[in-house]
Amino acid sequence: MQELCGYETIIRGNSRFCGIFAPEEWLSFEYYFDIRYYYELGYGNNLSPSLGMPWVVASSALLSRTSVNDQHLYISVAHRQMPPLIMTALGLYNDSEYHSTVNINSVIPLDKINYQRVWKSSDFIPFLSQIALERLNCKSAAYNGSFVRVLVGSAPKPLPRCASGPGASCPLEQYMDYVKNRNDLFEDFSKACGTQNNDITSVLSFFWKDDIFNI
Template sequence: MAQLDHPASFKLLSLFSLIPHAWATLYSPYAFDPLKHLGRVSPYFEPRDAQPSSPDAPQGCTVTRAAYLSRHGAINVNDDDYEDWIEPFLSKFQNHTGTDWSKIPPLNFLANYVSPFAPGEEPETPTRIGELESTQLAADITIRYPSLKIPSRVWASAPDRTFFSGKAFVRGLQTDDHPINLVSVVEGHQGGANSLVPYQACPAYHEGNDEAKTYREIFTKPIKARFNSLAPEYNFTTTDVVGMILLCGYESVIRGNSPFCNLELFSPDEWLGWEYADDIRYHYDVGYGNPFSGIIGFPWFNATAELLMRETADEDLYVSFSHRTLPSMAFVAMGLFNNSAFGGTGAAINDTMPLDRINPRRAWRTSEITPCLGNLAIERLACKGSYGFEDGDYYRPLVNHAPQPLPGCTDGPGGSCSRSGFESFIEEKEKMFGGFSQRCQVDYDNSTDFVSFYE
């Protein structure tokens, strides 16, 4: 015991007492969840950033008005995903009898596999999970803004998947004393910017989908080789692999889980390969790789900013449900998730999304920014007594509850944007992206550059 009285002995004991903590920190088990890396098919989740900012209002600030733009909740399956990838795989699999799948792990589950889609079922039918997600969003907003009055209206684009999400949200938010009117915003090819799907009214806009093919073939090549070595008579193709990956997401929503999510079927690196291929697609489709993204997304941002800056407004909360396209395009109009924002290299934006290898440091990650029910919020903050800042109104966006600083306007509490800075920010973005009708080369009468359906 006398030896323990030596100072060095106490140091040694102290060191050993830290080992359990160090072991947990340095050697914590590796965990990977495919559902958080499925791109457009990812169910809603809130990513944990390397530097997570608190979603609470900054010290001395109170939210006095807010606007939300949300993607619809989970659905059975998207039409294009089903027709282009899933149905071809399922049809081929169901008509193939030359393989005894039960003897081929990890594909042995296919021996008794049954499609999650009922015959004759509408592919884009909203699921119960999707409705629960929307109701949960209503509960979150109720808790988040206890002092804001319940809105009298909520807006949704016309298709079932968005309208049903709006309906479920209204059910979760309204009370007997405060009914809410769900307003259907008609989609059309001649409505100008006054829509929740304005890309349809922009003749010059073209989807960017071809670019993703290059990396899709790169990441599926070893998968096809591996599967074909196990079942050479089946001849796995890129369509089969993508169909299986998409089934992981859609089937998990329908049934609660899916054998296609098995990490023995696709490794974490292979899931990350799919995620990057999808990020390439939406970079060129609705992101910074499409020259019309900011033009189409700006009218919603401009109208929303104007509603938030008014002295008085009809609502404390403005909530809208759309597809993944408009929130993504609004991100571009606002300069959010720009891969080049801190680059300083002068590289073109498309160079940040190479087609032959993954950019692991990209900000544009579809799984995180537009999962099902992914949402963009902009808050108006009334701040008083915030140390180091003048009293007044400030503004900040949040994406899936995570605050996002506006590039070049972080002069307020918690990285928010002052009113004068916000006004200048909007003027700058209008110079970059204003003029929807002219820049979209509208060829029909009665177009508009503005969103007015909130009035």
């Protein structure tokens, strides 16, 4: 019924189902999805960064190799399972960045709600969620050069230790080093998943002009 509240509100503008539940029940409903996505597709699953990294690396390569005269917008459409993988690959919504002693069970415990958690799936998987890597080309007294900013929905989400540019962005060169270091931390997904098929690829290709970028 709580899901009906959301879907019916999108379709009709409101839903009588929404008034059935108390605030505490909505918090529990939110936490249920946090548990689900954390252990299936988030930091509670050690495969998650490997599965999200090909998209991050390929999309970042486009940002680093395009010029101001090239295509301005690249669109990648995926279902709700993909954003948590991208978040973990980028190192976002990671409680360990905010607390020095964090283990998986203390972040999303199964016997109580952790109200201080950073990982909240409602922040990055609302209805029709959007994740954007935005390249900024700046010429000013304060900032000069190219920068990359992550937008979750329409809100900037600063990368850990990589937010010295305008609007919580990261200098492009530093951003590419950040992605490379993240990528080096994890096996490619075919190895991480232990696939036996030799035809499985770990390459995500983008078509751009007359070239194919293999990442």
